[in-house]
């Protein structure tokens with residue numbers, strides 16, 4: 001057998017049927033479900049008189065439009081209320097496990113999958129959600145699908161897919177202090193562009209990746225989709241196995257599973273369709289200044305000017321982005337003054353993220369003009385952070401401490417920016433209106449967000465204490 005990449009190995013072991021020139025039929029090991037992209041899928045099953053083929057491989061939670069305030073209060077938004085009720089009814093009718101608002105396991109779908117041990121190496125994982133790429137951190141082939149595909153997988157546990165090309169993103173060297181996995185992935189997107197990964201599955205390799213914790217790997221894989229890629233993956237290793245061990249859905253025959261998982265690594269000499277190399281040691285903390293994640297710069301830089309770009313269409317795009325963002329070309333990024341700070345989302349709301357932010361905030365106060373909130377990625381994380389005293393650090397610093405959900409990552413629930421408000425956010429998207437109509441989003445790491453909350457403007461975390 002010729003040397004294969006991890007992607008090819010997972011593909012080969014899940015291939016059910018292939019006709020030449022047609023998409024392949026793949027077996028899907030795990031489907032995750034949330035309230036926004038599943039109602040029509042279940043409705044389709046109902047209309048066709050079908051059942052969920054493998055309820056044991058299907059898990060649901062509520063995350064996108066859940067309020068993050070007191071859970072004992074009634075839900076005011078009628079659409080949100082209806083979507084949550086519909087998911088509850090559907091899961092009951094079709095025998096799907098649901099972690100609802102009252103569950104101790106509730107949280108953002110991409111946070112709870114790994115947390116419960118559902119996400120495992122060598123798997124194919126889908127969800128009606130683009131950030132399903134997060135699960136690739138475990139050496140799984142994980143990607144977002146549309147609602148009609150959600151229905152297809154519910155009905156058959158299979159999915160039609162065209163084979164993507166492979167791109168290796170080799171991350172050489174190690175982070176300098178203050179630089180994080182978030183800065184790495186923002187810099188990668190800055191390098192390849194938002195369409196750079198189109199048609200590819202990315203595999204992150206290199207010394208830097210091997211040294212990352214599972215949570216950091218999830219941050220990197222999470223944003224693969226913002227570089228246009230179908231999925232992002234990292235080969236499983238001892239860090240991966242150690243993380244999964246002892247979790248609720250970890251395999252009972254763990255050693256045997258590990259032996260199998262070890263085979264899901266790219267072979268020596270496997271050929272990628274493309275390779276991009278990143279010099280990690282040279283990275284600085286990153287801040288997005290525009291309306292795509294690729295409009296990003298080192299914190300030490302100034303807001304660029306349209307004239308810095310050669311192509312006319314790019315100049316126009318930058319001009320438009322700066323107008324929307326209310327920024328003047330040439331402004332030092334550290335002079336950008338903030339109204340809001342949001343620490344949350346499936347990119348950066350796990351326990352290590354909260355620890356990193358709390359470390360910066362300990363004993364300090366949020367600037368008087370800044371409204372700051374922290375939204376743990378799951379109820380487990382919330383509980384753990386409370387037990388570790390992190391919640392107290394956040395509250396004493398003046399942050400609001402919320403219940404788990406997607407929250408201000410996207411404007412689908414009560415946590416939104418007002419028009420014109422400027423926010424430092426640990427989430428993954430900064431499109432126009434993403435956090436609320438007219439809202440202005442700057443994507444950063446948790447420690448950068450925390451330091452910005454205190455100073456009221458961006459600071460270089462490397463010279464801050």
Ligand SMILES: CC(C)[C@H](C(=O)O)[C@@H](O)C(=O)O
Pocket residue numbers: 036037064128129130131144410
């Ligand atoms: C609502 C959902 C379909 C969407 C996605 O697919 O990513 C959301 O999670 C997002 O981050 O924009």
Ligand code: SF4
Pocket residue numbers: 063064108109110129131345346347405406409410427428
């Ligand atoms: S936290 Fe944000 S990116 Fe993640 S699933 Fe929710 S809305 Fe999408």
